[in-house]
Amino acid sequence: MLLNSVILILQETLEAALMISVLLAVNVRLQIKPIWIFCGVTLGIMGACIYAYHIEAVSEWLDGVGQEFINALLQIAIALCITLYIYWLFRFKGQTKQYDLDGRLVYSNQVQFVLLMICIIALGLTREGAEVLLYLGGFFPSSEQRFSMAAGSGIGFGIGLSSSIILYYALVNIPGPWRFRSAVILLALFAANMASQAxxxxxxxxxxxxxxALWDSSSLISERSVLGHLFYAIFGYEATPSAIQVGSYVAAIVLVGIAAKIGNRFSAGSKI
Amino acid sequence: MKSIRLFLIAVILATITLFNFIAALQGYRSSLLEAERLFDTQMMETAEFIADLYSENLLAPVDHAGNRVFQVWKNGELKAYSANAPIMAIAPLLPGFNFSNFDGYRWRTVARYDNQKQLWVLVAERTDRRYSLSENLILESFIPILMGLPVVGLLIWFIVSQGLKPLRTLADELGKKQPDDLSPLCFDAPKQELEQIVYSTNLLMGRLESSLNREKQFASDAAHELRTPISVLKVQLYNIAQLLPDEDSNLPELTETVDRLEHLVEQILVLYRTTPDQYSANFTRIDMGILTEEVLAQEYAQFEDKNQTLEFRGKPYVLSGDRFAITTLLQNLLSNASKYTPCGGHINVKVCDEQGDIVLTVEDSGPGIPLDEYQSVFERFYRSRGDRHNSGESGCGLGLAIVKHIVELHHAEITIAPSSFESGTAFRIRFPKQKTSMDT
Amino acid sequence: MCLFHKKDQIFILWVAFILSIHSGHLLAGTPVFEIEIKNHLFYPAEIEIPAGVKIKLRVKNLDPTPEEFESYELNREKVISGHSKATIFIGPLVPGQYPFFGEFYPKTAQGIVVVKE
Known part of the structure; x- marks a missing residue:
């Protein structure tokens, strides 16, 4: 039961936690207050509650595939939000710094970053959180396994949180232009991961x-192992991915690349 | 990364948690496998035991309701079984372990063929029971890991705080320093990492202090050395004036310039003489009211020249101070007021008692000082609104710097505020009460 | 703003594409297989399906607690809440064994899809 809880919680939290830590690291650069992250998290938890509550009705939709439809919709929305986010990042990469009356650094274009960030986090948590809530909710009445489940959830959550703290500080401490590049690469991988899952x-x-399936690497890195879960959370590792999954993965990366290119061009052209 | 401490604590704790938990998980996994093997061995032994026990006359179901079931099959016939077993074979008749679902549970099964008696013994155990039994055992070893984590967190917090203490002490030490305090840092036994910082800072402080001293010394020496030539110049100017005819109009201007030069040199000398750390003050009991009146009488000529109204209100108030310094202070404030107040303006001088402190106020109806210049006017050679002074008055910009020195010398405080006239400035100097024994 | 439109178009095209495939598949009759979940167990725990054919798996959860049908080999994952049904499409697959399990109760909820020629 414990191992099971660990894996389930880890699977669901790791992805969201890593995404949040990348966004937090980017926020440091954009001078966005971390409070907005909590805004996104709150909205996400609310969304998860609503989704979990209505999961039965949702499942009945569209001849029994409503759940897949909603999940795919959420994932596509996240991928698009990340793409737009990266577009804006490149659009304002070369922006000159502005200061407000108190001498603090401000970016006048914070709004879209904040909105997109809230969207990404809220949508991500809605999907992941609903599953966790259903899982924990199902167990709550059975007192027999409550301890092992709580311990397992705690360990899963602890691993997810610790990994994201380490990732955050690693990203913040990367010197020079690689700090920005690595954050963008991770975001692009998240977008691709979402597209392939969708x-x-x-x-x-x-x-x-x-x-x-294009290949089978389950003997190399099992999807059941901790490493497999970590890889799944970071770049959507699948031991046996289908051609269409790989295709959408690549397509999402290309789309993000195009968005970055367009953003870069606008940025170079509109430098005042 | 705003705080080193937060960074250290968060990253260390995260690393420990991560590796601890992963190690615990691996331990859990292998313990579970080991427990499985243990249960399997037991089941196999039970199967052997049942085979040994079995005899042809035992046909009635064995009354057993635990979480273990058995069946004995011979030639496709159910020969013996426990009461909680179904009638169907609970496992395929293949030697070895397997899983099967019956009775609403999932069972771990073992099938063993006894060659001697030529029969199959099937034993099954409920998997959920097996898991919960072994898990309860393993979970015991988890409790210290989970419970230990907050303790580890507190310890890390403490250790990191302790480790960063020298850095904080150094920061405090630097923060406490007055702007003019250039004494070396007294930082006991600095850690290896901080040695260079303390050493370099002290070196810098020393160099700064000696260069500041040199600057002071130079200015005061230079001013002192300039006095004699200026006196000679003045005498010679007087002599030339006697010789030259009156029509030569350049001479009065020259005299005026030399007078200004003399004033500047005198002011520089006073400035450096009154520097709090150099001035050896001679504190006596002074009556502030009377002294102010005396100085007003001396300076009255300049007010009269500009047709300014001078008002004085004051009573005798005794304070401990340096007579020469206070006189200089009054002279500077009054001549400032007179200079920057247009002809026909008003000047108010007041000496009063406020909660035991003696307060001297000099107010004028001049143009006043802009708010943002309040701090700067006390700087040396600073003149309000640059050199384009609409008062057209000459000055060297040292008067208020001298006033500030004297105020500091008496541990008094000076404030600038708009005057009670329509425009103008009010200087307020508050001498703290009962500072009778004052030595620098 | 221009980018928004472009993305919208792409999305609409994608949806249209998906819908066209969807309707195409509806026309072909898909064999249906049923599995029940009772007391955190799959009944039957083993289903045999033909190779190279897409099938529709109907999973009925008779338990009051939710369950998640999951299989790494089949790449399938679906939450089935208590007392409800779910539809999962599988295949076409090559012959082999594809284990699946209930992610919420994996110790007992175990099953396998056997694909045979």
Missing amino acids: ALQLTQADWLPHTQ
Whole structure:
């Protein structure tokens, strides 16, 4: 039971926690107050509660594949938000610094960053959080396994939180231009991960055709191992990915790359 | 990364948690596997035991309701079984371990063929029971890891805080320093990492102090050395004036310039003489009211020249101070007021008692000082509104710097505020009460 | 603003594409297999399906607690709340064994999909 709780909680929290730590690290650069992250987290938890509460009704939608549809929708929305976020990041990369009356550094274009960040976190937590809530809710009445479940959840949550703290400080302490680059690369991987998961959901709902697995690396890194979960959370590792998943993964990275290019060009052109 | 301490605590704690938990998980996994093997061995032994016990006359179901079931099969016939077992074979008749679902539970099964008696013994155990039994055992070893974490967190907090203490002490030491305090840091046994900082800071302080001293010394020496030539110059100017005819109009201007030069040199000398750390003050009991009146009488000529109204209110108030210094202070304040107040203006001088402190106020109806210049006017050679002074008055910009020195010398405080006239400035000097024994 | 439109278009195209595939598949009859979850166990725990055919798996959760049907080999994951049904499409697959489990109660909820020629 314990191991099971660990894996389930880890699977769901790691992704969100790593995403939040990357956004926090970018926020340091953009001078955005961390309070907005909590805004996103609160909204996400609320969303998760609503989703978990209505999961039964949602499942009935669209001939029994409503869940897949909603999940895919959330994931696509997250991928698009990240793409837009990266676009704005590049758009204002070369922006000259502005100061307010008190001499503090301000970016006049913080609004879209804050909004997109809240969207990414809230949408991500809605999907991941609903599963955790259902899991914990299902166990709450059985007192027999409460301790092992609580311990397992605690350990899973602890591993997720610790990894994200280490990632945050690693990102903040990277010297020079690589700090920005690594954050962007991680965000792009998240977007791609979301796109590939969305493709999987749509395959499961039979909205996308089934394609054979391109490779099988389960003997190398099992999806059940801690490393497998970590890789899954960071870049969407799958031991047996289907062609359509790999395709959407690559497509999302290309899309992010294009967004970055466009942002960069606008940024170079509009420097005043 | 705003705080080194937060960074250290967060990262150390996160690293420990991560590796602790992963290690615990690995331990859990291998313990669980070991427990499985243990249960399997037990089940196999039970199967052997049942085979040994079995005899042909035992046909009635054995009354047993635990979480273990057994069946004995011979030639496809159920020969013996525990009462809680179903009638169907609970596992395929293949030697070894397996899983099967029956009775609403998932069971771990073992099948053993006894060659001697030619029969199959099947034993099954509920998996959920097995897991909960072994898990309870393993969880005991988890409690210290989970409970220890807050303790580890507190310890790390304490250790990091302790480790950063010298840095904080150094920061405090630097923060406490007065701007003009250039004495070396008294920092006992600095840690290896801080040695260089303390050493370099002290070196810098020393160099700064000696260079500041040199500057003071130079200015005061230079001023002193300039006095004699200026006196000679003045005498010679007087002599030339006697010789030259009156029409030569350049001479009065020259005399005026030399007078200003003399004034400047005198002011510089007074400035450095009154520097609090150099002035050897001679504190006596002075009656502030009377002294102010005396100085007003001396300086009255300049007010009369500009047709300014001078008002004085004051009573005798005794304080301990340096007579020469206070006189200089009054002279500077009064001549400032007169200089920067237009002809026909008003000047108020007041000496009063406020909660035991003696307060001297000099107010004028001049143009006043802009708010943002309040701090700067006390700087040496600073003149309000640059050199384009609409008063057209000459001055060297040292008067208020001298006033400040004298105020500091008497541990008094000076404030600037708009005057009670329509425009103008009020200087207020508050001498603290009962500072009778004052030595610098 | 221009970028927004472009993205919207892409998204709409994508949805249209998905819908077209969806309707195409509806026409072909898909064999249905049923699995029940009772007391955190799958009944049957083993299902046999033909190779190279897409099937529709109907999972009925008779327990009051939610369960998540999950399989790393099948790449499937779906939450089934208490007392409800879920539909999961599987395949077409190559012959082999594809274990699945209930992620919320993996110790007991274990099953396997056997794909045979």
